[in-house]
Amino acid sequence: MKQRNSGILGRICSGMVIAFVLFVSLYPIIWVFLSSFKEVPGGLGLPDKWVFDGYVTIFTKLNVGRYFMNSIMIATASTVISVIIVAMSAYVSARIDFKAKGIVTAMFASTLFIPSISISFPIYRLLGQLHMKDSRAGLIFIYSGLGIAVTFFIIRSYFLTIPKEMEEAARMDGCGYASTFFRIIVPIAKPGLATAGIMVFLNNWNEFYFASLLLKTKEKMTIPALLGQFTTAYSKNLNGMFSAIIVAVVPTIIVFCLLSETFVKSLTAGAVKG
């Protein structure tokens, strides 16, 4: 009897915690979503009259497609570069014996402890000297290097699971090191590379600090940098700001709903192995 009572109590408690989690995670987005249709955004309850002015402004005057293109281009390019470079290093570190192997692995691991904001001023200055400050190429360059520690360990641990016989067989057939890597290892390691790639892409897609620091020309901005503009320039246009938030987050949420299992796998991969 006592056992059952505590069971019911436990169930009520866990139900309350779940309700709380759903509430804190969803209400900000739902509130902004509902508010974006109001004549004067904000307040409680549903809109009295549903208006779409904000969305019309976003798609006609603000040319939001351009910012999405910038974001897609920058995040894709930096993800591809980062994954290729890290995969090459991770392969050497996972598979080939040489003297400085420990140092190379330690080098990648150490980047985990270097906060990007503490070192942002030298990077900012360096990009200035290279005339890449207000450029998409500069941002791609930085994003390629951010978060390489986690990517390195995800990919490396995947390489370690591939049986060595695969490479030995390829070597027998006269394959060189590089072609063994590109022809044999990369195709087998695709799931591991994809896991790392999704995580890198997500981080770069959402990155705000360097994007807002470097991009000053509006035409070059990514979605997060654009959102940053609203705190100052667009604060009068509340409808536009609320609509912009929704337009910015909805694609991410849709992709996540479609691929939630893949996302969950990517998000857990780094810490479980690293």
Next chain:
Amino acid sequence: MKQHKKFLTRKNGFICAFLAPGILLFFIIYAYPLINIFVTSFCKWNYKNFQAPEFLGWSHMFDNYIKIFTSDANFKMALINTMKWVVLTLVIQVPFTLIVALILSKKPRGWKITRNVFIIPNIISTAAIGLIFLNIYNPSRGIVTEIMNQIRPGSNISILANEKYAFWGVTFAFIFFGGSLCILLLTQIFSIDQSLFEAAKVDGANAWHIDTKIVLPLMRPMIGTVAVMAVNYALLLYNEIALITGGGPDNATFSLSYYIYRTALGSTKLNFARGNTAGVIQFILGIVLVGLINKAFRTNEAD
């Protein structure tokens, strides 16, 4: 023998070629800037001598550190706030996330949806989260003011204009968003050998006993990992501050990251040396905190 030598040079060539891009990236994005902030933290360097930092001299080499700790109110505020946020993640975010993970691990109805909904604030851009909370706290039509006006009519509370409330305004914009930490904990719980639970149940243990006596001790290293990630986020907190409060009111919500930005890049003072000094302090603080947490959770043993 000759064959072998040829083989060796080919191998070394391959190693060099494959490591070169990674090492280059490391040196440009991490090593050079890190060395740069260390060296310039011992220099005089501001807008007056933008091109050439000057060494302070051996007798005065720690001047930047002395000044930042003794006569810089903004830095003091930033350091205190950052430490408060670090402590808050440890006493609120990590336990809260752990409780949610333990509940979801029992797979109650809707656990997967809850898990996924919990992740949403972590996967959308923090710039969006920042803007959302900026509006939630808006004194004219924001939800907090509206609710307070229902409870106490005419109170017209303005979270972001009040020094004490603004700190909590920033805190609540991130403290409950532990979804990606939660899935790490969940994965770990699911990987525990089920036969342990069966054996415990046979011995008459209830859910509470299983959680506290079996699951939590086995989870210790992963809780440590999660604590490191959470603390790291709090230590580097920037986006929420830049978007919600802008460091205000009256610099009351400065964080270390925001201080670095404002001191070196985002103000008229442009005190690069001071900003880099704060960067060194942030870097060292991070290593110390990670070391302490690892020690507390003894994650080292797992290796």
